Amino acid sequence: MMDIAAIVESLKAQPGALLPMLHAIQDQLGHVPAAAVPLIATALNRSEAEIHGAIGAYHHFRREPGGGTTLRICRGEACQARGADAVANHARDRLGCDFHQTTADGTITLEPVFCLGLCASGPAVLVDEAGLHAGVTPAGLDALIHAARGQT
Ligand code: FES
Incomplete structure (x- = not known):
């Protein structure tokens, strides 16, 4: 390195x-x-x-190390029309941090993304680079957060 x-x-x-x-x-x-x-x-x-x-x-740059898992919530219009705001607000509450920030325990970084190609079945969420989820509800988001933290 x-x-x-x-x-x-x-x-x-x-x-x-x-x-x-x-x-x-x-x-x-x-x-x-x-x-x-x-x-x-x-x-x-x-x-x-x-x-x-x-x-x-530039929001892209972090001053602190990122969390172990990056949770990207789609903020595109189609997802907003399907309830992504409620998912985003729930994420902020649950994680205790805003977009572009990392949870206090350092496990999860919350980022916005603008379209994941799942517009017809949003709200869409991407966990790290490959964990694409459609139709995510606040309860569904809780499950993703638990999984990311290695909890059941
Ligand atoms: S707007 Fe969210 S996937 Fe396209």
Whole structure:
């Protein structure tokens, strides 16, 4: 695994290096740790505030390690029309965190997604990369959360 300094060094000469650097760091580490900010700032001759601003401007970037499981709830219009708002609100309540955040126990990260190709049978939910579920109700979501936490 490349460390942060090596990533910064390898990309700093690129025009518009900031976003590629942030992507590369998150790809390697799963998040962009605070320790990366001064390294990036120095390499790009920018202020640390600018780097923090860029990280904050893109929901894609995490400042903390993500949860073990990523739960993506479809926020597309077709799913909303089929009750996805209730599922999303239930998820926030149950997990105690909002979208783009991770539960306090670090097990689940909640993310929105905009269409999973199951529009006719929403609300749709994707667990990690392959666990696609259609017609998810709040109770169904509880079952997915339990499964993700290894509970029965
Ligand atoms: S809008 Fe949710 S799957 Fe298409």
